[in-house]
Amino acid sequence: MAAATTSAHPAHNPLAMKRAGLWLFFFSESVLFGLLISTRFFLEGIQKEHLNQLLGLGITIVLVTSSTTAYMAETAMERGRRRSAIWFIVATIGLGLLFALGVGFEWATAEFSRHEAFGTVFFTMTGVHASHVMSGVGLLVLLLVQLLRGRFSKSDHWPVSGVIMYWHFVDIVWVFFYPTLYLV
Amino acid sequence: MKGSFRIGQLMAVDLGVLTILDYTISKEIGDHQLRFVFLTIAAFAEAIPIAYYFMHISRLWRPEEH
Numbered sequence: 001m002a003a004a005t006t007s008a009h010p011a012h013n014p015l016a017m018k019r020a021g022l023w024l025f026f027f028s029e030s031v032l033f034g035l036l037i038s039t040r041f042f043l044e045g046i047q048k049e050h051l052n053q054l055l056g057l058g059i060t061i062v063l064v065t066s067s068t069t070a071y072m073a074e075t076a077m078e079r080g081r082r083r084s085a086i087w088f089i090v091a092t093i094g095l096g097l098l099f100a101l102g103v104g105f106e107w108a109t110a111e112f113s114r115h116e117a118f119g120t121v122f123f124t125m126t127g128v129h130a131s132h133v134m135s136g137v138g139l140l141v142l143l144l145v146q147l148l149r150g151r152f153s154k155s156d157h158w159p160v161s162g163v164i165m166y167w168h169f170v171d172i173v174w175v176f177f178y179p180t181l182y183l184v
Numbered sequence: 185m186k187g188s189f190r191i192g193q194l195m196a197v198d199l200g201v202l203t204i205l206d207y208t209i210s211k212e213i214g215d216h217q218l219r220f221v222f223l224t225i226a227a228f229a230e231a232i233p234i235a236y237y238f239m240h241i242s243r244l245w246r247p248e249e250h
Contacts, residue, residue: 006242015186016243016244019243019244020244023241023244046216046217046219046220047216048210048238053207057203057204057207060203061200061238062207064199064200064203064230065199065200066198067195067199067234067238068192068193068195069237070238071188071191071195071237072188072189072192075188075189075192078188079188083205109220111231152189165239165240168234168235168238168239170238172230172231172234172235175227175230175231175234176227176231177202178206179206179210179223179226179227182210183206183207183209183210183219183223184210184216184219184220184223
């Protein structure tokens with residue numbers, strides 16, 4: 001009875017503590033990204049800059065699609081479907097790399113320099129975000145290797161959930177960065 | 185799996201539609217301030233379902249099933 005009571009409390013539930021810790025990390029990261037967004041508006045106001053709109057739309061659709069494949073990977077793991085989880089993680093990695101490629105192309109073809117106010121903000125925001133995307137891809141690759149080695153199961157897959165939550169967080173950040181940089 | 189797969193499908197459609205709506209708002213609304221307001225609302229309309237359905241934020245106060 002006592003054991004059941006204590007394990008139901010988040011403070012005595014290791015998984016709940018890990019999840020809360022990860023959310024605290026997300027909130028602290030949100031401060032960084034929020035400051036970058038406010039810097040953009042402080043320097044440039046609410047006016048649209050000249051960027052490749054179709055490329056921005058394309059890479060945004062790629063990233064939100066990768067969130068769906070990541071979710072499917074986590075769901076498959078929760079159901080013990082390792083093979084499906086592996087394929088959805090491979091798809092997520094591919095889409096993440098495609099997004100990074102799109103950002104790289106935007107950098108290569110940008111019509112402004114890093115010495116201009118908007119250029120400074122644009123390269124900083126997309127650079128910091130792309131570094132998060134690439135670290136997410138790295139974590140997904142590590143996850144893939146572990147899954148191929150037979151690690152994790154239906155009842156023990158916190159690392160899968162944690163990495164995929166991180167991926168969704170990176171997606172949410174872009175949901176705000178995309179209109180801030182391309183559309184406003 | 186089927187129910188979760190359906191959530192995944194619906195979210196993919198929802199996020200795709202809202203992203204294209206973002207793009208359309210940006211093209212069609214000339215007024216800077218109105219565009220800013222609509223785009224802010226659209227961004228939250230995308231972020232909240234991701235946090236709820238994909239990141240399972242409710243598990244923070246409803247721990248834990250496995």
